[in-house]
Amino acid sequence: MEDKDILIAFKDPDTRHIAFRELVDKYKERVYWHARKIVIDHEDADDVAQEAFIKVYKNLEGFREASQLFTWIYRITTNEALNLLKKKQKKQGISIDEVAHELEHSLTSSNLLSGEEIQLKLQKALLQLPEKQRLVFNMKYFDDLKYDEISEITGTSVGGLKASYHLAVKKIETYLTEG
Amino acid sequence: MKKDKANKEGMEGAKKQPSSDYFSSFTDKVMNRVAAEEASFLKNDLLRELPFTVPEGYFEQFGSNLEASGKLKQEAKVIQLFQQNWLKYAASIAIIFTLGFLLIQSNSTANDAFLSDVSDESILGYLSEEGTSVEELIILDESMQTVLDDMLADVASNYEDVIDYDRIDVTELDYLEY
Structure with missing residues (x-):
């Protein structure tokens, strides 16, 4: 399904659900990997990806189509990922450098590593x-x-x-x- | 005339010329860019792969997990709850303050008038006859204080939630502007 068809289908309450499922299936991997590269940890990336799609769902009707749908979704995902890092920083009362240090720890201690x-x-x-x-x-x-x-x-x-x-x-x- | 024209053009040309700083840093800029383009790791295709994996079946279940989380429906309701809660909390605070004010007013006026002529000894004598110790009265007062503190803390924490949600909404405006 093309992006424009997804957007048209989303505006109709009868096909909204199907349209959103299509959108998630189409973009879930790109969204997840973009988030994973920023937050490193899988669980955090999962949270970011889910939150990003929820934001997409809530705001899609107001999407002005002035830009490509995927750059808009990327933007939302980027914001969500950076927000998560900021929240971590605030919650733990640590500096940005220490966040980077923690991300490095996730990088080496995760069991979801390969390559x-x-x-x-x-x-x-x-x-x-x-x-x-x-x-x-x-x-x-x-x-x-x-x-x-x-x-x-x-x-x-x-x-x-x-x-x-x-x-x-x-x-x-x-x-x-x-x- | 010709000379004047040439001079004029020369001056205009000079005006258009970038500053000498521009040229002195230009070479550095180009060399930096060349160095970056030639960075050996960029030619190593192996590096374009990420060293991360996901749990088995993660992407297959992603859509159903998202729906099963109930967040899509929950989020839609939150907006309404937010508005209702706002009113609810405002009303709760108004009621607490009004009741508190009325209680203080009635207690102070009625009790003061009623007890003003009674000596402290008589009051303590009455209380001890009734089996109420001063300690019990203090405890009763403290426990009332605790209940009030808890109520206030509860209302305050609800406010924090509202403020948090509001803050998140601000970032959403960013997407809408886009």
Whole structure:
């Protein structure tokens, strides 16, 4: 089902349920993986993904279709994931750096890990970056999104995004070769 | 005339020229970008895979879990509950304060007038005849205080929920503006 068909079906109370199921099935993996890359822990990513879809459900009727549906969903997911990190930070009374340290702990202690050591090392390198650079890098490198799309999601200029991405790449390269 | 024109063009050209800082940092910018483009890890396709896994059947059950959580229906109701609760809490506080005010008023006026002519000894004598000790009176007073404190704490915590929800709503406006 195309996005526009999902949106039309969602507006009709008789087909709303089916339309939303289609939307969830279509985007659940992208939403989950985007969240997982930010919050690292599976349970947290699950919470973020569910909350993001609930927000989508509540606001979809007012969606203006001015942008692609998936960038809007990405934006909501990003907000939810960052909110979760902020809540953790407030709840535990810790600094942003300590949150990064905790995420690194989740990264090494989780039993839901696989793959090569170098992939894990890249994730550790990403946790050393400022939040914005990490976000941009994730979307560009792993999700292969265009700068225009990332710009719609984050509300940042393309020029700023390019600078963030290149800075991130340089720092990661240094971490991987020296670290 | 020609010379003037050339001068004029030269001046305008000079105006359009970026500052010298621009050119001195330009090379650095390009070199940084080249270095970033050439970062060896970017060519390693293995790194584009994430080292994370999910529990078996997670994505297959995601949609049903989302519905089974009841959050979709719950969230829709919360908006109404929010409005009703707001009124409920406001009404509760108004009632508590009104009752409290009336009680204090009636106690102080009626009791003061009634007991003003009675000596303290007589009051204590009466209470001890009735089998009520001063300690019991203090305990009774303290337990009333505890009940009131609990009620206030309960109302306050309900307010916190409302404020929290309100705060979350503010971030939602962000999506709506989009």
